[in-house]
Amino acid sequence: MFEYAPAPESRSVVDLAGSYGLFIDGAFDSGKDGNVFKTVNPATEEVLAEVATAGPEDVDRAVAAARRAFGPWSELPGAERAKYLFRIARIIQERARELAVLESLDNGKPIKEARDVDLPLVAAHFFYYAGWADKLAYAGFGPDPRPLGVAGQVIPWNFPLLMLAWKVAPALATGNTVVLKPAETTPLSALFFADVCRQAELPPGVVNIVTGAGDTGAYLVQHPDVDKVAFTGSTEVGREIARTVAGSGKRLTLELGGKAANIVFDDAPVDQAVEGIVNGIFFNQGHVCCAGSRLLVQESIADSFLDSLKRRMATLRVGDPLDKNTDIGAINSAAQLARISELSEIGSAEGAERWSPECSLPERGFWFAPTIFTGVTQAHRIAREEIFGPVLSVLTFRTPEEAVAKANNTPYGLSAGIWTEKGSRILAVADKLRAGVVWANTFNKFDPASPFGGYKESGYGREGGRHGLEAYLA
Known part of the structure; x- marks a missing residue:
């Protein structure tokens, strides 16, 4: 068997701060109650950064910012929204090495997977849905489909940046605004994505990111001014979310567990x-x-x-x-x-x-x-x-x-x-x-044009493809 010499990717391409705040209305702040949690490198147990914990007041502020931004954002012509999505996609490509190293540090996944699979797919999803933004009338959901409003999105730790792309890209393309809650163990790439949004000059409030544990996600899901909930994670939490939103009028998509x-x-x-x-x-x-x-x-x-x-x-x-x-x-x-x-x-x-x-x-x-x-x-x-x-x-x-x-x-x-x-x-x-x-005769192959989702306890709704637009349109 071949012996391989170490071939480490450099950590120096990622400039990590000691602490990170919440991203609300286009700016970072430390949160109302000042609580923080630590995110660690699972390969070494080294603390990477302290991250603010969003409480109920913080979630209120994020949802309010998304609601204020919704009117102007949804009224933009689709071609104008597409320009922002294209810009985000290009910035992700430009910063792909930095983001791949960050994802590997915070998540533990091999750098070759983050670099060669995750990041190309992240950019591809934003490119793909940018292309849909001015063609919604031809997507098969009626001649004048309208956005729902504020989307509350909760994502898991296994593909932090890719799951963000799966949810944020179609939401923005269809004219919705977003409050996103990343997983507690992998918040860093979402916070770096906030910087990508600023770099792309996305209007304040269109994307808001609140970090924290399960309580923060629960505040977001329960919030009365959230119109749409999208969740990827465990079947147990998915059941709890379904019970929470039942009868509330909120639209819901769930992508849960599997045993393929x-x-x-x-x-x-x-x-x-x-x-x-x-x-x-x-x-x-x-x-x-x-x-x-x-x-x-x-x-x-x-x-x-x-x-x-x-x-x-x-x-x-x-x-x-x-x-x-x-x-x-x-x-x-x-x-x-x-x-x-x-x-x-x-x-x-x-x-x-x-x-x-x-x-x-x-x-x-x-x-x-x-x-x-x-x-x-x-x-x-x-x-x-x-x-x-x-x-x-x-x-x-x-x-x-x-x-x-x-x-x-x-x-x-x-x-x-x-x-x-x-x-x-x-x-x-x-x-x-x-x-x-x-x-x-293959496995684990993904394409942004192809819908993904499950049956039974694996959830309902589809992400990706034309089908992924439907969950964000009235």
């Missing part, structure tokens, strides 16, 4: 499928709602396929997220590491066989080796609950009908993958899978 099946048939291209399985579950440390966390492999090839998969896993490099050779970075937080560890221990206790390649983990920070479980049944908790980490459960099947039944035997319905050389089989199986996105 990656189905490998006996005629699948093995090397390609192995790469897809690895990408499906170990990309971003498995911190992916649509991760292919259940491998369903046809019984006749199961042993040889698992041998190939284990050989590939043995080459994965775990370590410093800023090293360009790293494949698997740090787990985002101590709390998430504890959950991954607990469910993995339960998998072993319930009789599944656990395997990880030999790899040395750093002494400081939050780390978990890539892991697969074989001998898994549909009754195992590791086959039913979202682990949200680099842990793969392997099940087998004999017939396509059995594969479909096992794939659909989950409370979730976000994504799935099919690996086979037969186009007819792809279409036949995909048609029967209850998943919002089905990939064929």
Whole structure:
């Protein structure tokens, strides 16, 4: 096996301040009550910065600023709004290296993923929705679709800047204004995005960013002057939000958890499928709602396929997220590491066989080796609950009908993958899978023109594509 010399990306491209305030009405301020929290680098446990906690008064001020900005912003011609979105997209491209390093520091993801996947997609979403801003009358939602008003948006920690783009870009393109609450463990890229908005000379109040923990998000969701709530995160919190907004007249979209099946048939291209399985579950440390966390492999090839998969896993490099050779970075937080560890221990206790390649983990920070479980049944908790980490459960099947039944035997319905050389089989199986996105002979591929969302406990509504406009139009 090749030995790689360290190839670290420089931290010097990011100029971190010691503390950050809230971004309200085009300016930063420290918040009314002065409370702060610390955001840490999960790879080293080093404190990166102190960040203001938004209380009810702060959320009131942010929503009021968004409401004041809504009239002038929504009355701008679509082509004028598009200019701001294009400008934001170009600035993101110009600052992509800085933002990628920041995302890797605050989140723990490998720099090559932040640099080559997240940031290009962030810019692409703003470019894409800029193109829609003056064409809303042709989107299929009536001849004169109108914006809803103030959108309250709550995003998770696994793709902080990308989830921001998924929500902010369509909201602005359709003429809405935004109050965004980033995740408590990854607030920095959203605060840097506030600076991007200022650099783009976006009118004050069009985008406001309030930082804090779950309480801050709850204040925003409950606020009587918020017209639309968009949430990406856990199914448990999604249920609570749905209960909160029920009967309020607020529009709601939820993108929640997943337990995707990656189905490998006996005629699948093995090397390609192995790469897809690895990408499906170990990309971003498995911190992916649509991760292919259940491998369903046809019984006749199961042993040889698992041998190939284990050989590939043995080459994965775990370590410093800023090293360009790293494949698997740090787990985002101590709390998430504890959950991954607990469910993995339960998998072993319930009789599944656990395997990880030999790899040395750093002494400081939050780390978990890539892991697969074989001998898994549909009754195992590791086959039913979202682990949200680099842990793969392997099940087998004999017939396509059995594969479909096992794939659909989950409370979730976000994504799935099919690996086979037969186009007819792809279409036949995909048609029967209850998943919002089905990939064929690939996995975890995204495009801003393609809608994304789920069924059942994976939420409702779609983000991306023409469909992503609908949630922000009356």
